[in-house]
Amino acid sequence: xxxxxxxxxxxxxxxxxxxxxxxxxxxxxxxxxxxxxxxxxxxxxxxxxxxxxxxxxxxxxxxxxxxxxxxxxxxxxxxxxxxxxxxxxxxxxxxxxxxxxxxxxxxxxxxxxxxxxxxxxxxxxxxxxxxxxxxxxxxxxxxxxxxxxxxxxxxxxxxxxxxxxxxxxxxxxxxxxxxxxxxxxxxxxxxxxxxxxxxxxxxxxxxxxxxxxxxxxxxxxxxxxxxxxxxxxxxxxxxxxxxxxxxxxxxxx
Amino acid sequence: xxxxxxxxxxxxxxxxxxxxxxxxxxxxxxxxxxxxxxxxxxxxxxxxxxxxxxxxxxxxxxxxxxxxxxxxxxxxxxxxxxxxxxxxxxxxxxxxxxxxxxxxxxxxxxxxxxxxxxxxxxxxxxxxxxxxxxxxxxxxxxxxxxxxxxxxxxxxxxxxxxxxxxxxxxxxxxxxxxxxxxxxxxxxxxxxxxxxxxxxxxxxxxxxxxxxxxxxxxxxxxxxxxxxxxxxxxxxxxxxxxxxxxxxxxxxxxxxxxxxxxxxxxxxxxxxxxxxxxxxxxxxxxxxxxxxxxxxxxxxxxxxxxxxxxxxxxxxxxxxxxxxxxxxxxxx
Numbered sequence: 001x002x003x004x005x006x007x008x009x010x011x012x013x014x015x016x017x018x019x020x021x022x023x024x025x026x027x028x029x030x031x032x033x034x035x036x037x038x039x040x041x042x043x044x045x046x047x048x049x050x051x052x053x054x055x056x057x058x059x060x061x062x063x064x065x066x067x068x069x070x071x072x073x074x075x076x077x078x079x080x081x082x083x084x085x086x087x088x089x090x091x092x093x094x095x096x097x098x099x100x101x102x103x104x105x106x107x108x109x110x111x112x113x114x115x116x117x118x119x120x121x122x123x124x125x126x127x128x129x130x131x132x133x134x135x136x137x138x139x140x141x142x143x144x145x146x147x148x149x150x151x152x153x154x155x156x157x158x159x160x161x162x163x164x165x166x167x168x169x170x171x172x173x174x175x176x177x178x179x180x181x182x183x184x185x186x187x188x189x190x191x192x193x194x195x196x197x198x199x200x201x202x203x204x205x206x207x208x209x210x211x212x213x214x215x216x217x218x219x220x221x222x223x224x225x226x227x228x229x230x231x232x233x234x235x236x237x238x239x240x241x242x243x244x245x246x247x248x249x250x251x252x253x
Numbered sequence: 254x255x256x257x258x259x260x261x262x263x264x265x266x267x268x269x270x271x272x273x274x275x276x277x278x279x280x281x282x283x284x285x286x287x288x289x290x291x292x293x294x295x296x297x298x299x300x301x302x303x304x305x306x307x308x309x310x311x312x313x314x315x316x317x318x319x320x321x322x323x324x325x326x327x328x329x330x331x332x333x334x335x336x337x338x339x340x341x342x343x344x345x346x347x348x349x350x351x352x353x354x355x356x357x358x359x360x361x362x363x364x365x366x367x368x369x370x371x372x373x374x375x376x377x378x379x380x381x382x383x384x385x386x387x388x389x390x391x392x393x394x395x396x397x398x399x400x401x402x403x404x405x406x407x408x409x410x411x412x413x414x415x416x417x418x419x420x421x422x423x424x425x426x427x428x429x430x431x432x433x434x435x436x437x438x439x440x441x442x443x444x445x446x447x448x449x450x451x452x453x454x455x456x457x458x459x460x461x462x463x464x465x466x467x468x469x470x471x472x473x474x475x476x477x478x479x480x481x482x483x484x485x486x487x488x489x490x491x492x493x494x495x496x497x498x499x500x501x502x503x504x505x506x507x508x509x510x511x512x513x514x515x516x517x518x519x520x521x522x523x524x525x526x527x528x529x530x531x532x533x534x535x536x537x538x539x540x541x542x543x544x545x546x547x548x549x550x551x552x553x554x555x556x557x558x559x560x561x562x563x564x565x566x567x568x569x570x571x572x573x574x575x576x577x578x579x580x581x582x583x584x585x
Contacts, residue, residue: 001361008358012344019346086342090403093306094359095331253308 005096009104010111013078017112027071027112031120034063035127049191053217060129061212062185064140065205068117068147069180073172075109076155079251080165089253102156102248106241109152110145117144131216139215139226146233147208151176153240160244160251185209189223204236257284259411259443260305264314267300267467274300276467277314282445282460284410287437289458290447291556297467298447299339302413305445306336319410332360335404335442339415341396345389349380349399352388353406360407367406374402377436394425398432405440412436414446418453426450430457451552461552463559470559475552482550482558484508485524487531489517490544497540504534513557524548 017024043056051058082088091101121140124130131137155172162168182196183205189197200206211229214222222229260282267275275297282288290298303309305318307327315322321329343352350371357367375381378398388396397417404412417433418426434457437444448454454461455475462472471478491497494512501507501519506527509520521527524547535542548554557563 004358004361008355012347012355015351016346085345086338086340087344089308089338089340090342090356091359093308093331093336094356095328096359 002097002100005094005100006104006107009091009101010108013105013108014111016078027116028119031063031067031116032123034067035060035120035123039063039127051221053221056127057129057217058188058213058221059186060124060127061216062183062209064117064120064124064144064212065147065183065185065209066180067120068113068144068208069151069176069183069205071113071116072109072148072151073155073176074169075105075112075152076157076159076172077165077168078109079105079156079159080162080168083163083253084165086253088251092251092253098249098251099245101251102160102245105156106149106152106244109155110148113148113152114144117148129216132218136215140212143208143211143215143229143233146230146237147205149237150204150208150233150240153237153244157240157244157247160247179203179205182206183209184223204233207233207236258282258317259284259286260316260318260445262305262314262316265301265304265311265316266313267297267304267309268312273467275304275311278464278467278469280316280462280469280472282443285437285441285443286459287433287444287446287457289454289461290445290464291449291451291454291461291552292447292464293449293560296449296464298464299415300467301464302336302415302445302447305330306334306413307331332407333409334411334413335407335409336413337397337400337404337415337417339419339447341400343388343396343400343403346387348385348387349375349391350384352399353403356403356406362407370406370408374405377405377439378402378432392425394421394428397421397425397429401429401432401436405436405442408440409442411443411445414444416447416449418448418450426453433457451556455552463556465560471555478552478555479550482520482554484520484522484550485527486548486550486554487517487519487521487524487528488544488546488548489519489531489535489542490515491517491535491540491542493540497535497538500534500538500540501531504531506530509558511557511561513561513563518554518557 039056039059042059043054046055048055048058082091131140158171159168182200182203184200189200189206192200207224207229210222210224211226211233214226214229219226258281260280262278262280265275265278278301290301292298300309304311305316305323307323307330315324318330319333321333323330347355353371353374354367357370362370375384378401380395380398380402383395388399391399418429421429433444436442458475460473461475461478462469494515494517498510498512498517501510501517506521507519511518519531528545528547532542532545
């Protein structure tokens with residue numbers, strides 16, 4: 001029964017994705033644009049001091065992280081559109097625990113954002129940045145799932161308490177932008193000044209990007225050991241799911 | 254709780270801050286009946302339905318819906334009820350069939366159960382041919398019918414319809430009414446509907462509760478409610494109605510008199526006989542009667558009787574309406 005409810009909600013999100021042609025095209029094209037413009041553009045002016053890798057190689061995992069964090073948090077907007085169009089009432093009046101509704105929405109949002117992340121991995125592979133083997137690819141996937149889970153839950157937590165689907169992306173951008181710039185996607189956390197380095201270490205995305213970077217480029221290019229990345233991000237993900245489902249219990253249509 | 258009771262509410266109360274939206278409502282709704290909650294906008298009908306369908310927790314009081322307590326066993330209630338909300342609640346980007354299928358899945362129905370049931374409910378509401386069209390291409394009446402079909406998907410014992418014909422044109426309204434009757438008969442489902450359309454309550458409901466300011470002020474069969482008024486209502490449009498109401502009140506003919514929107518409403522036992530005498534009486538006191546009209550009591554009169562005002566504030570005033578009726582009857 002629980003699986004059926006979660007699957008039902010997931011299926012609905014997928015139907016939306018496929019039917020919204022413009023959204024589908026945008027989410028396919030966007031990762032390639034990011035990599036082409038930011039990645040290639042910046043790496044032509046920047047070099048990594050004292051390192052064998054190019055700036056493009058350094059920041060490609062960061063763009064994977066960026067794609068994930070933005071598309072994951074924005075998944076919460078579907079909750080707000082459901083409220084706006086009255087469909088949330090139909091969902092909430094069903095004899096179904098709220099946590100299953102939250103999980104269905106979360107897995108739907110994760111699927112979309114991970115698909116986008118995978119496209120970006122493909123784009124990165126096309127410019128020569130790819131995990132060396134299957135084990136490393138699986139490591140990358142684990143970190144992608146954890147990043148997505150963390151930020152989908154944050155988005156849903158906010159969405160459960162908000163009403164306005166237009167305000168939602170603005171509020172989320174306000175939160176997500178600093179998290180992205182602090183994450184070490186664009187610069188080395190250990191070379192940043194102390195205060196900045198400290199803030200970076202508070203940011204869950206730092207560990208996600210670092211894990212992906214370690215898997216693709218080799219652990220010597222990562223700031224932290226991979227087990228630490230995994231542990232910290234894992235804890236963040238669990239805490240955010242719990243927070244999201246707690247807030248979802250009192251969601252109003 | 255009696256076995257034939259679909260809904261039983263005791264002292265059900267909902268407060269929003271200082272506003273008492275539903276005030277100590279006691280209610281017993283029988284199995285299989287079409288029960289109407291009639292009242293103006295803001296009377297507390299929707300709040301009452303939202304409490305009975307577990308969307309809102311009550312501030313005080315209790316209710317049992319299909320033998321389940323709304324407070325202690327909300328999932329038991331949810332399984333037993335279907336609901337059509339006042340505002341649209343369909344997914345416009347899915348087809349009619351997909352909306353129904355989504356609902357069936359959420360209620361734990363198997364694929365075979367869903368397929369069979371979708372066919373059946375689409376038939377009941379007459380949407381078979383449009384099942385695979387996206388809901389965004391449906392008309393208002395079709396959406397309403399699809400929502401009723403969806404409310405029926407999981408074989409509920411009780412179906413709540415919150416203003417089922419709000420905003421629909423008169424023709425579509427008729428069609429919806431017929432569908433409501435059919436599904437009450439075919440599916441043997443108890444129906445509780447809210448409405449502020451007098452004709453709707455009169456046409457559809459076995460019993461009607463008149464609700465005003467969160468309280469039930471009268472509850473009976475529509476005919477019984479009308480009989481309570483005992484007699485006809487004469488509407489007199491006259492200059493200075495305040496002066497003449499006291500004069501008419503002294504007359505033995507008039508059982509009850511009140512002014513609604515500047516028009517005198519006089520309750521008499523036989524309207525045809527009373528009218529000439531009432532006009533004479535007004536003339537004796539120098540009154541200038543502009544228009545007179547006569548009506549057998551309707552639910553609207555019942556409503557005015559119990560609440561002291563007309564049901565729709567936004568409707569044209571009785572003054573203007575009575576003028577038109579009188580003209581049509583050649584009384585001018």
